[in-house]
Amino acid sequence: MRIPFLRPRPPRLSHLVADLQALEASGVYSNYGPLNAKFEQTLTDRLFGGIGGCLTVNNATTGLIIAIHEAAPRGPGRRLALMPSFTFAATAHAALWAGLTPLLCDIDPETWSMSPNAEDALLGAHAGEIACIVPYACFGNGLDLQRYARIAQQTGIGVVIDAAASLGSQHEDGRAFGAGFPHAVVFSMHATKTFATGEAGVIHCGDAERLARLRTMGNFGFGRSREATMPGLNSKLSELGALLGLAKLHDFEEIVRHRDAIAAVYRRNLPGFQFQRVVGRRIAYQFVPALLPEDCRMSRPAIIEALAAEGIGAAHYFSPHLAEHDYFAGVSRKGDLCETAQIAARIISLPISDEMTEAEALSVCAVLRRCIGANR
Numbered sequence: 020m021r022i023p024f025l026r027p028r029p030p031r032l033s034h035l036v037a038d039l040q041a042l043e044a045s046g047v048y049s050n051y052g053p054l055n056a057k058f059e060q061t062l063t064d065r066l067f068g069g070i071g072g073c074l075t076v077n078n079a080t081t082g083l084i085i086a087i088h089e090a091a092p093r094g095p096g097r098r099l100a101l102m103p104s105f106t107f108a109a110t111a112h113a114a115l116w117a118g119l120t121p122l123l124c125d126i127d128p129e130t131w132s133m134s135p136n137a138e139d140a141l142l143g144a145h146a147g148e149i150a151c152i153v154p155y156a157c158f159g160n161g162l163d164l165q166r167y168a169r170i171a172q173q174t175g176i177g178v179v180i181d182a183a184a185s186l187g188s189q190h191e192d193g194r195a196f197g198a199g200f201p202h203a204v205v206f207s208m209h210a211t212k213t214f215a216t217g218e219a220g221v222i223h224c225g226d227a228e229r230l231a232r233l234r235t236m237g238n239f240g241f242g243r244s245r246e247a248t249m250p251g252l253n254s255k256l257s258e259l260g261a262l263l264g265l266a267k268l269h270d271f272e273e274i275v276r277h278r279d280a281i282a283a284v285y286r287r288n289l290p291g292f293q294f295q296r297v298v299g300r301r302i303a304y305q306f307v308p309a310l311l312p313e314d315c316r317m318s319r320p321a322i323i324e325a326l327a328a329e330g331i332g333a334a335h336y337f338s339p340h341l342a343e344h345d346y347f348a349g350v351s352r353k354g355d356l357c358e359t360a361q362i363a364a365r366i367i368s369l370p371i372s373d374e375m376t377e378a379e380a381l382s383v384c385a386v387l388r389r390c391i392g393a394n395r
């Protein structure tokens with residue numbers, strides 16, 4: 020058996036020869052060129068139902084940096100970025116590059132996204148100090164976005180959604196996650212994500228003026244011809260990146276459905292494991308996270324080793340969680356992280372890919388059931 024943890028499947032460059040020749044003939048390689056414009060419009064139309072707009076970025080991390088910088092009100096005392104400790108390093112790095120200090124918050128034990136109660140406690144304890152709130156849509160799960168819109172309206176705090184793993188995820192009513200949200204929603208198209216291209220990302224936003232500011236910011240802050248009018252960096256996606264993105268859109272809906280079906284196989288065949296409570300209609304699974312049974316016979320490293328011995332790749336996102344990285348512990352502040360610690364200690368990330376079969380998922384489940392000593 021050989022089931023790698025992730026099998027990146029960006030569009031085949033060798034199938035795009037005619038498009039590559041046209042790109043070369045055009046002589047346009049970047050700077051929000053025609054392929055990029057087409058990609059942004061197609062994303063808006065096909066994925067977001069024609070609502071709001073899209074701005075491509077060269078990866079989600081740069082997207083988060085400009086979005087947090089744009090959203091955070093400047094002012095004395097407002098220096099904190101409220102975010103979960105249970106997220107990828109990029110969320111905290113982005114806040115730090117935007118000049119803010121991460122304030123690490125606990126998660127909900129069922130959805131694994133930030134806990135509204137823990138958020139309220141930190142918003143109260145640090146009133147006037149928080150510049151931005153950066154909820155992470157955990158592993159592509161849904162979030163109550165209206166709650167964050169309300170917080171922004173009532174407090175003036177900026178909101179940026181880290182939706183790195185959420186392209187293809189849907190709200191209960193079938194809309195794409197984040198469609199039309201007036202704050203920045205940042206998605207990744209890294210090779211390992213479900214919308215796999217290589218290095219790319221997109222910011223979706225229902226507020227056209229905010230999106231225009233982000234576009235300017237991502238092009239050196241050039242608000243007038245070659246003249247910087249605001250903070251800037253280079254977050255532009257190349258024309259080649261846009262071409263790959265356009266090609267990825269072809270079979271994307273099928274890919275998400277297939278991954279959803281594989282996740283359902285795991286959910287049905289691992290008694291004793293605990294799965295994320297799904298918020299919304301659908302998660303665009305990048306991999307399948309699960310909690311090992313509390314009374315598990317083997318340790319997580321031993322289980323991952325046993326899987327590897329059968330040719331099966333697995334991981335443990337996000338353990339360590341951010342507050343457990345020495346570096347982040349030194350440059351961040353934190354609230355109580357009780358639930359985060361318990362989830363991180365038991366989490367295991369199981370393989371999924373565009374080509375994975377149900378039979379393969381069943382074999383992974385069989386090995387896992389053996390590991391936990393289940394004659395349950």
Ligand SMILES: *Cc1c(COP(=O)(O)O)cnc(C)c1O
Pocket residue numbers: 078079080081106107109110155181183184206207208209219220
């Ligand atoms: C993948 C990921 C990112 C970073 O995305 P890149 O496109 O690789 O920069 C940020 N946050 C989270 C939660 C992620 O999973």
